[in-house]
Amino acid sequence: MRLLRPSADPDLLKSVYIALCQSIITYCITSWGGIATSTLLQLERSQRCVLKVMLFKNRLFSTELLHQQSDTLSVRQLYIQNILLTAHKSVLNSDDYKILSQRRVFKIPVPFSKTSFAHHYNAFLRPFVYNKAVKCCDIKYSTTREAKAKIRFWLRTLDYQSTEKLIRVVQ
Structure with missing residues (x-):
């Protein structure tokens, strides 16, 4: 990236970043996401390092x-x-979408788990985070493509603390 940045414009650098870094992170994130915070920290540090080199920013x-x-x-x-x-x-x-969309409170069932260990994995987090997000981001009647744009716009407005609140399960 450091060798490429003087000769390329910022749009090309962003395309290279999306093709190389973000696509790999997004592809593997479902297996990495629920694990310990230390692994997410390593990924975030690597991402920030690449972005800082790409944008000529200091450490x-x-x-x-x-x-x-x-x-x-x-x-x-x-x-x-x-x-x-x-x-x-x-x-x-799902077959229940028609019933869910007619309800006043749009909520999908969250699997029951007693341990906090289980709360870190996708089987629990996916419906849990989805129920939280539907309250804040209007994706209830959206297609997948529209939902992606709305979710991305909504996530860009969140700070670190708000992002953490979405993932963390308070007991």
Whole structure:
């Protein structure tokens, strides 16, 4: 990336970033996302390093400003976007969608689990985060493509604390 940045315009650099970094992170995020925070931290550090090199920023540049200037989502936000889209597709394809869409409160059932260990994995997090997101982001009647655009726009407005609140299950 460092060798490419002087000779390429920012749009090309962003395309290279999306093709190489973001696509790999998004592809594997469902297996990485529910695991310990330390692994997510390593992924976030790697992502920030690539973005800072791409945008000619120094090492102490603000992470929030970095994602605003590069128009990208953080690793946690990519994880949330991925599980929301997966949940939305399954809701749209389910037989209960017609019944759910007629209800005043649009809520899909969350699997029951007693352990906090189980709360970190997709089988629990997908419906849990989806139910939280439907309250804030209007994706109830959206197609998958429209939902992706709405979710991305909504996630770009969230700060780190709000993003963490979506993933964390309070007991």
